[in-house]
Amino acid sequence: TQLLEQSPQFLSIQEGENLTVYCNSSSVFSSLQWYRQEPGEGPVLLVTVVTGGEVKKLKRLTFQFGDARKDSSLHITAAQPGDTGLYLCAGARRNTGFQKLVFGTGTRLLVSP
C-alpha cells in the first residue's frame, strides 16, 4: 500500500518558471523529509520538517509541512536547469528506537534552458 502520493508525477518547465510539488497522505508522520535524486546517484536529503505548519527555505526552494502533519509541499521559485531531478518526499514514523521512512512515488522535474 502506497501511503504517500506525490503530484505531479512528471513536470517539464522552462527556466525561470515557478512550480509546486505536493506530497499527500492520510497518515500522520512525526516528520517529513524531501530528497533530490539525480541519475546514477542515490537520494540526497534536502530538508526535514518536523512541526505542523512549519515552513523552511533553502535558497529558491520553500518546503511546508501541513498543519496536521499529513502532507507537505515543495515550491521552487525561478527554476533553473540545475534543479532537474527526481524529488522524493518521505514521511517518518518513529517506532521504538527506530525512525522508519515511507517514501512517496516521486516527481520527475525537467527544467529546460
Place this chain on the structure above:
Amino acid sequence: DADVTQTPRNRITKTGKRIMLECSQTKGHDRMYWYRQDPGLGLQLIYYSFDVKDINKGEISDGYSVSRQAQAKFSLSLESAIPNQTALYFCATSDSGHQETQYFGPGTRLLVL
C-alpha cells in the same frame, strides 16, 4: 572518497542465479538499510540493521536475505533471482540521533533475465 559505496554498480544475471550486492560505509554509523526503487513506487525497505547482531525485515523481504559482516558492511543476497527483482537497489546508513538522517549509496542497477 564516497561515504557509502555499493558494488557492483550494474549487474545482469539470469533467472535462478544467486547474486550478492555489497555495501560499505565510512561514516561510522550503526544503522544500515537496503531499499529497492521501482518507477512510480518510490523506495521500498527490504531489510534494515541496527548493529551487527540486529537484523530486521522490511516491507518486501521475501526473496532476499542480508548479512551484516561488520559495522561498516551490509550485503544483500538474492538466493534465486527472478525477473520481477529487476530494479535499482540502494544501501543507506544513519546514526541513532534524533533526526536519523539517512545517507544513500549510488545504487546498483540489477537486471534479471
